[in-house]
Amino acid sequence: MLNIMANGHASENTISIFGGPGLKTPPKSFTSEVALAHNELRSETEEGSKEESITIPLSIQEAALEELGKPLSTLVPTQNGLSIYTVKKGDTLSGIAAEFGISVKTISEANPNVKRGIIYPGQQLKLLPVVGVTHVIQDGETLELIAGLYNVDKEEILAMNSNISLGLAPVDETIIIPGATARKTITAASRLPDLRNYFKVPATGWNQGELHSKNAIDIANRCGTPIYAAAEGLVINVNNAGNWNQGYGNDITIDHPNGTKTHYAHTQKNFVAKGDYVEKGQLIAEMGQTGKATGCHLHFEVEGAKNFLAK
Structure with a gap:
């Protein structure tokens, strides 16, 4: 049986063939004209030599290794x-x-x-080297948050991943979560801070408390019901055209000092303009039915915090 050992170079490999004394021809796999043209067979001078060296092109060596049942690494x-x-x-x-x-x-x-x-x-x-899953780190995620998503110990994640530290995880890095099978189901809203004491209820009416798209809830009441600013801030957007406006109709957006924003949609009439600075509880609009609205109601969104009116 032949044993083959390769010593690699960029374009050629020297193949040492161990197969008994007096071996003067390469194995069958190497006997193409191309291989023979590159062979430099060197024999030991001592009788009974057990090693012969042949220089063979890498392409021929790859094919031969495969034929001999020793495929290149996969x-x-x-x-x-x-x-x-x-x-x-x-x-x-x-x-x-x-x-x-x-x-x-x-x-x-x-x-x-x-x-x-x-x-x-x-x-x-x-x-993966262990049973587990991979996770691509997102902006704003911490090691504690990632560990919580998969219900594993953060120390186990640290031990497996040399590219992260206790307090800082690089965005877009792929890491291994050892022992995990799947991440816990978690909504974006549930990861937001609870700032209910910062805001004021913006309107009276019936609030079903059902959270829907854009972290929003609906408060239903008669058209013309007053709408108030949920917190102080700068008015950064106002639409008074009564048009579709992506389904919002007339709307107002307020940027608050703590980095959050609130959005008030389907209004009948707006009382503020872009650039105004409003106080918490200030009258800003009347409830309406503009845009994609079934009945008079306020579509109220909170960006950057939990919607405190969700039940």
Whole structure:
């Protein structure tokens, strides 16, 4: 049986072939005209030599290794133990999972492009070194928040990922969450601060308390019901045209000193202009039915904090 050891160079490899004394010809795989043209067979002077050296083009060496059942590596390390694996003919997800000591679910969750467990030769798969999931860090996320999303200990995340620190996680970095199977379901609104004591209820009426798009609730009452500023701030947008306006109709947006904004839509009449500075509780508009509105009501959005009127 032949054993092959390669010492790599940029365009050629020197192949040491161990196969018994007096070996004067390369293995069958190497006997193409191209290979023979590059061979420089050097034999040891001592009788009984067990090593011969042949210089062979890299392309020929690759083909020969494959024929001899020793394929080139299909695993390329990246960072923090992550690797990219190139699928070979005959591979299955379960087989790859068993080979690398991880679960099929871990592979599937790390590779959203794998549909219904189907893989094909040449496809590249992201492999984790442990059972777990990957997470791409978003702007504003902290290590504590990420740990909470997956219900794991932040120390375990730190130990697995050398590219993050206790207080700072670089945006857009991919990290490994060891032991996790899926992130907890969490809405954007639930991650916002609760500033209910900062705001005032902007209008009277019936509030179902159901949170919908843009972190908004609806307060229904008769058209003409007064609408008040939920907090002091600068009026940065006013629409009085009574047009569609992306469904909002007449509306007002106020920028507050604490970095939040409030938006008041479907108004019948506005009493402020862009650039005005309003006080908390100041009359700013009347409830209406402009834009995409079924019945008179106020569509009230809060940006940068929980909507304190949601139930």
